[in-house]
Amino acid sequence: MELVTCGPDAEELTALPEAGGVRADDGDPAGERYGLEVQSTYVRVWAATVEGAHRGLTSLRQLLNAGLRPDGTAELPPLRVLDAPRYAWRGLSLDVARTFHDADQVVRVLDILSLHKLNVLHLHLTDDQGWRVPITGWPALTEVGGAGALGERPGGWYTPEDINRIVTHARQRFITVVPEIDIPGHCQAVFRSYPELAPTGTAVAGPGPIPIGTLDPDRGITWRFVRDVLTDVARLFPNSAYLHLGGDEAFGIQDDAHAAFVDRARDIACSLDRRVVGWQETARSAIGPQEVVQYWIEATEMREVMDSGALAQMMPESMVAVFTEMMAKAEHDVDRAAGKGASLLLSPTSHLYLDRPYAEESTEPDGEIRRARVGLPVYPPKTVEQIYDWDPAAALNAATTNGSATAAGVEAAVWCETVTSGEDLEFLLLSRLSGIAERTWSPRNAGHWDEYRTRLAIQSSAWVRRGWTFFPSSLVAWPATVPA
């Protein structure tokens, strides 16, 4: 392994195409480039940075998986590659609020990301069902707000030591942990902890899966709370250049008050020397080129869901009306964000929400049982192949009316309403996340399902060795026996 900063090897790396978008740690996207050469007498990995060398060693690991023989030795083909990512921000958003995934499980997820050369873990730390991060001066947030999860599931929260372990494990693998505090909606856990922050009158709870009622921008205590929370979160997650402010599904607040809320929260984040990322609803505030907007509402699929009547089965009519209004308002968010110069983090529901059922059968009976239970029934099921057949640039283009938006990067998302354990979580990630990871790294049109499915099958031996749960899709010819 060599670090090269000048000479022909370095120049070859410099000539590689530039990654699109921004990095979550503000680093140089060129830092991930590497070269890898295999000859009969040596293997050489070179890069301008340790990070680039790490990515190169990850590719070497994947090649070793592919060439592994039953006796534990491996044969590698001679090759020489120069490699660089397509996007600078390649992540996974993980919901630890609806189900609490402890630090051990988060570390397992980080290992999955690392093996796929993903470089961001976005932690959705707070939601109606739970608050997972300790804040100085607000002990009830974890003691009360962190005590539960969705339904009767056990609660929990990360201690500062847990967070330090997660951030350190991530940093060693060149992954940035981006923390999300979801405000001003999705705050029922805050209201349970501190009723003085809760809305009064009719703007409380409400029927259906997503409660009505937000933080009140007209109360002084709200802003003391927001400042204290963002201050501690910025300190606990030091390698993220961004704080994620949520901003989604803030039902029960007027549009102008929502925009003003986001603006004021962003000012606080900026005073802490952090930039802001928010769900696409934040495009309606006074954002600019420094901001990242996370596009999630994929209109075509959402319209199908609405038209199918699936929502009406899940919630009362009054809530269906709230959702219909939300969809209508969302229609121009991507254009709005682009018009203001912000870049877009791509997480369209239709392909990047991994909390959807698998459409194809599992090759194993246990997988069939889990497949029937895991994934939100409201989303149309999709196969491993359908998720792989996706292109970020085409998706962004389809979401704008004039095709002028700029991608910050790509983030898959896994929400945990139907995920009750680490096994459920890994089952949803592996292997649709593998396909997304390839789309974020490799050049456009680089892979095709018919050859990808073979590569995917080969990589599963590494998952089995690590004890990761995965969905054995019937569309893939998985190896029958896996070397130990």
Ligand code: TNX
């Ligand atoms: C919408 S995505 C949500 C989440 C849910 C998810 C289920 C987003 C910004 N809000 O609160 O968990 O759908 O897929």
